[in-house]
């Protein structure tokens with residue numbers, strides 16, 4: 001009788017099952033990241049948060065990843081101690097952060113519960129609930145970014161040579177599904193702020209279910225390791241050197257793509273934090289209506305990112321796709337800031353940019369960097385990106401407050417959105433520089449990703 005067993009990753013059903021499990025972890029990550037954008041106005045009425053307070057809250061996600069370089073360090077830890085221990089640790093951080101955030105917003109805490117006095121005893125400019133929520137956002141960000149790097153490594157482990165690009169496109173789609181759900185469910189539960197705390201607890205509970213899903217994944221990961229360990233042992237000993245980071249930063253094409261990454265996402269994610277409130281204020285919609293409208297964005301990208309990814313696999317033109325996406329983003333912000341074009345039109349344009357650039361940008365890394373340095377390359381790119389995700393929500397909140405004195409119910413977002421347009425213009429310049437550098441050095445960024 002034949003006793004040779006297939007490794008788990010050779011079964012298509014197992015691979016897609018694993019994608020579903022870790023995709024769920026990403027969905028809850030993105031859910032909690034985006035759940036607050038439709039609650040901005042509710043946090044203003046319930047907690048008296050100003051635009052600056054809200055901007056600070058959104059920005060705190062990036063503090064550990066930028067100032068403590070946690071995304072790079074997380075990537076290095078991942079390469080050293082492996083997927084299971086790193087993944088568990090960082091998904092746990094994400095869960096602790098989500099629960100801390102919900103605790104800070106809870107009625108129990110705000111009625112003098114555990115820690116309230118302590119939190120009232122310093123920095124009186126910030127309310128006790130904001131301070132606890134900032135701490136929660138810090139831990140959530142610390143866990144969430146490295147979790148994305150861990151999931152990328154899991155996909156390489158299971159899908160390398162077997163539909164890897166499609167798996168990466170679907171990974172982005174799972175994230176967008178979480179954002180879509182957040183924009184729909186969060187304002188619905190909050191019900192104009194009457195159940196604000198429940199809306200945040202709901203998100204935290206989802207994140208904790210993500211931790212359970214990761215624990216289940218760990219069982220499969222351990223089994224796969226038992227099956228493939230002898231084969232892989234020889235190739236997993238590449239140690240980290242600071243020289244790797246210096247070499248990356250000396251590679252101009254890598255630098256341009258990292259700068260495109262920070263500017264492109266800084267004109268999207270921080271904008272998304274304000275989009276439902278902006279649309280509601282400019283076009284006179286309720287928070288549920290503007291949340292529903294904004295949710296077309298992740299819904300569209302959920303469908304189109306894997307499709308654009310599959311096209312780039314076959315036809316190439318990644319640099320051109322990034323340039324086209326950057327131009328579309330610039331047009332979107334100019335339409336939002338300077339015209340009353342029905343908001344669905346700029347949202348569709350934004351969706352095209354938001355699907356096109358990520359589909360082209362993330363896989364292009366394999367053309368610029370050796371495969372054994374790719375974890376460090378992504379980690380460094382995420383840390384640089386988080387600098388933008390820290391600065392721009394803060395700047396947006398400060399511009400909003402400066403141009404709308406007195407924290408009014410309806411705000412004029414023109415100056416804030418023009419700031420996002422300026423950032424998009426910078427992104428376009430870096431996309432063009434990338435294309436020129438590729439032409440000069442011949443990395444092959446415009447060539448298809450699939451090998452003939």
Ligand SMILES: N[C@@H](Cc1c[nH]cn1)C(=O)NCC(=O)O
Nearest residue numbers: 029030033145172175265358382
């Ligand atoms: N670093 C993440 C930021 C993020 C957004 N939502 C949750 N985390 C990122 O850039 N992801 C790439 C993407 O295209 O979603």
